[in-house]
Amino acid sequence: MSALIATDVRVVLDRGVVPVDGVSLRVDSGGWLGVIGPNGAGKSTLLKALAGLLPHQGAVTLEPAPEGFKRRDLARVLAYVAQQPTLPPDVSVREYVLLGRTPYLGYLGNPGRFDREIADGALARLELEPLAHRRLGTLSGGERQRVVLARALAQRPRVLLLDEPTSALDLGHQQQVLELVDELRLDEGLTVISTLHDLTAAAQYADRLVLLDRGRVAAAGIPAEVLSESRIRDVYRAVVSVTIDISGRPVPTPVRPSDRRRPCRRDVDSG
């Protein structure tokens, strides 16, 4: 169990580009924070900064803190899954998941029986045992995403950072992966931070949202507060109508701007 607090995080890239500018956020232990925003708002960059993969100003702290200050110490408590992870095509699923044990091995160390048990446990947890000996190059999109999650789980993290975990998946697989992440969060007490471009999914799974606009926080809070029609119009330049589903979560639905200006088809037919 671990909380993550970011204070005034700012990322400066080459030529003075500032994709993330003064972002502060807090995710409580066991929470799920969804980072949303239009293309180029700085979602992925923020996530990398939180993962310690990009030099940044400001502070990112974990509570409780990792046991040391080395990269390895951070990797034992925080796992990061890239939007398009590199999966070496000839490596087997089992060997790949075992790479998640890297932060626990010494400089000269080899994975031992304990590491293999944990990797096999992660495979079992994600129902990947039948695929254990398959080559990564032969997996489907949904299988790949589960395998990458298994590798992250083998790190035994307390915080899981996911960059667009469902971007390559169809609706059904999107739902399966997000359900799975939610189960893992509840069962293992993981804290989850994920970027999500699908606002409906973000509202359904994250308990809090941060809306980024050009590198700054435009809104933060529970989904019903963040996802208002006017705010989505301002930040995304999109016309949506937001309804509330039976569980009380907001469901933004795109509306064709031209439909607002002329009478809708049913009116024309009946008239």
Next chain:
Amino acid sequence: MSRAVRALTAAAVFVIAVAVLGALVGAADLSPWGVVATLLDRIPLVHLDTGLSPLERNILLQIRMPRVVLALLVGGLLAAAGAGYQGVFRNPLVDAGMLGSSAGAGLAATIGIVFLSGLGGSVVPVAAFLGSLAGVGVSWFASAGRRNTATLLLSGVAVGMFLTAAQTFLLQRESQDLQQVYSWMLGSMATASWTQVNEALPYAAVSILVLMVHRRHLDVLGLGDEEAHSLGLNAGRTRLIVIAAASLAAATAVAVSGLIGFVGIVVPHVARRLGGPSYAVVLPLSLLVGAGFMELADTVARTALSPSELPIGVVTAIVGAPVFVGILRRSQVATE
């Protein structure tokens, strides 16, 4: 895991077999039992009556064996260096030649032969060794500040072309040395001696040790820098260390044997087919397969047209290329 153990065991047996074959074959007709007994007699606490005359014993221990050991060493170094480079660059087509190593060694050896031959016999190996390292070093610094590996490869290719052009220019001006430079470039073990082995051994030991220590890190590096970082590995430092060790290995091989192509690129692929994609297996397996392959090639080089010798670089390519194509075709059929 058993596949890896099987492949490593088979490769070790292969190395011992070709080493014994290399000791048995040659111009002088030594009795096979005498050869084997003499070799076993060298093992501490083993005492055998070998039946070889002092002259025959000398031929075996002072002429054939240093050459066998040197070929094993050079083959192992080139193959392990190739595997290291391929792991670092995540690219199966890379070897030392693409980073300016061969071109640097070529230019430096040419300078040694053309201008410095008055300084004694060890000028060319030392020049080749330094030139090889300098070629990689210049490529590294020419791409400095760029973290991506493609830039380093492109700068290596550019540096290589520049150095080769300089070498060609020099050779055209000093064409009387063409023959000597050319025969060095094609590689040879003909002058092998225990002195050479002893000179190469410390560098070989260090470079191989460092490569072996980092073999698992190469698997992590295969996931890309970002994910390697997120798993706690310093990708930039690992890359620098492995490139330095692989370059030392390649430079050591070049210094004692000249330019021998093909082994660095091809052997790691054979190792992958045999033992799977993990560098934890590919690196040690490349070392063994490369050693055995080079010794086999040298045995062919010195016996096929006996008493004259074939350049070993010619043998590695002429024997190795068709074998490699065969392996590729076969494994493609298997995966389909």
